[in-house]
Amino acid sequence: MLRFIINRLGLLILTLVGLSILLFAWVRALPGGPATAMLGERSTPEAIEAINKAYGFDQPLLTQYFTYMGKLLTGDFGNSTQSQRSVLAQFFDQFPATAELAIFAIIFAVIIGIPLGYWAARHYGKWQDNLSVVLSLLGVVIPVFFLAFILKWIFAVKLGWLPTSGRQDIGLNATHYSNFYLLDGLLTGEFDAAWDSFKHLILPGVALGSIPLAVITRITRASVLEVQGADYVRTAKAKGMPEKILRNRFVLRNAMLPVITTVGLQLGLLFAGAVLTETVFAYQGIGYGIAQAISNADYPVLQAYIMFIAVIYAVINLVVDLLYGLIDPRVRVK
Numbered sequence: 001m002l003r004f005i006i007n008r009l010g011l012l013i014l015t016l017v018g019l020s021i022l023l024f025a026w027v028r029a030l031p032g033g034p035a036t037a038m039l040g041e042r043s044t045p046e047a048i049e050a051i052n053k054a055y056g057f058d059q060p061l062l063t064q065y066f067t068y069m070g071k072l073l074t075g076d077f078g079n080s081t082q083s084q085r086s087v088l089a090q091f092f093d094q095f096p097a098t099a100e101l102a103i104f105a106i107i108f109a110v111i112i113g114i115p116l117g118y119w120a121a122r123h124y125g126k127w128q129d130n131l132s133v134v135l136s137l138l139g140v141v142i143p144v145f146f147l148a149f150i151l152k153w154i155f156a157v158k159l160g161w162l163p164t165s166g167r168q169d170i171g172l173n174a175t176h177y178s179n180f181y182l183l184d185g186l187l188t189g190e191f192d193a194a195w196d197s198f199k200h201l202i203l204p205g206v207a208l209g210s211i212p213l214a215v216i217t218r219i220t221r222a223s224v225l226e227v228q229g230a231d232y233v234r235t236a237k238a239k240g241m242p243e244k245i246l247r248n249r250f251v252l253r254n255a256m257l258p259v260i261t262t263v264g265l266q267l268g269l270l271f272a273g274a275v276l277t278e279t280v281f282a283y284q285g286i287g288y289g290i291a292q293a294i295s296n297a298d299y300p301v302l303q304a305y306i307m308f309i310a311v312i313y314a315v316i317n318l319v320v321d322l323l324y325g326l327i328d329p330r331v332r333v334k
């Protein structure tokens with residue numbers, strides 16, 4: 001098991017080093033150079049020279065890269081060119097919003113997707129199965145931003161059941177210790193604030209969770225169908241094993257292995273895929289921050305946020321690999 005963990009950690013480190021090289025090269029390949037791209041219309045020879053000196057863009061590329069890596073390893077990601085705030089502080093202000101949204105979205109996808117996929121497999125070839133396949137296809141092909149607009153228009157604008165934007169009604173004057181608004185409301189006993197925060201999560205969470213829901217449904221269906229046809233399941237059924245025990249001990253347990261991997265990977269993708277959803281609902285998480293950084297050509301923020309998302313995705317992927325290895329010892333042998 002230790003060797004398995006070391007191998008996965010080694011792959012994680014190599015992946016992040018490769019990404020750091022790509023980000024470093026991308027910023028320095030911007031038209032006119034990174035200083036010109038950062039300054040935009042304010043670009044003058046004097047301003048470009050000042051930016052090059054401040055960020056070390058006038059140094060040899062190899063020196064720039066090692067300086068860049070040294071700053072990354074010490075947590076120095078620079079300051080935003082727009083707000084002049086520390087990029088790291090800005091990220092930690094916005095990360096809780098995206099974390100709450102991603103967790104809500106994946107819970108929504110799991111509690112509906114796994115039962116729906118199992119239900120489809122149990123009724124293979126019947127109308128129930130066909131209906132689940134159609135719904136899962138719709139979940140994949142409908143663009144997230146379009147679904148977000150539709151949900152917002154129906155449930156927020158027309159029906160008025162849910163908020164149109166933001167994370168919480170600013171009129172509540174709620175206490176925020178961790179910036180996890182829902183958690184803060186529960187811990188401080190401000191249950192009205194927690195409920196309001198939960199309502200703000202519903203529409204963006206459902207929109208963001210639509211693709212993971214479709215993927216989990218399809219993977220669960222395919223996995224259950226595969227396990228149901230396995231020799232050991234047919235043997236247990238022929239020996240008269242009760243249906244409930246057969247379903248829980250043999251079918252569901254073994255069918256969940258690929259589903260666990262899928263859930264973990266989808267959770268990682270939610271952090272990267274939150275840009276459009278958060279923009280539609282003005283939900284100020286890291287996706288919203290990336291959209292603002294793109295609009296303002298705020299490259300220090302954009303560069304750092306891409307790296308942060310990659311680290312989150314890689315860590316989640318590592319945890320999924322380790323869980324898979326614990327559940328299925330055959331994985332550790334390969």
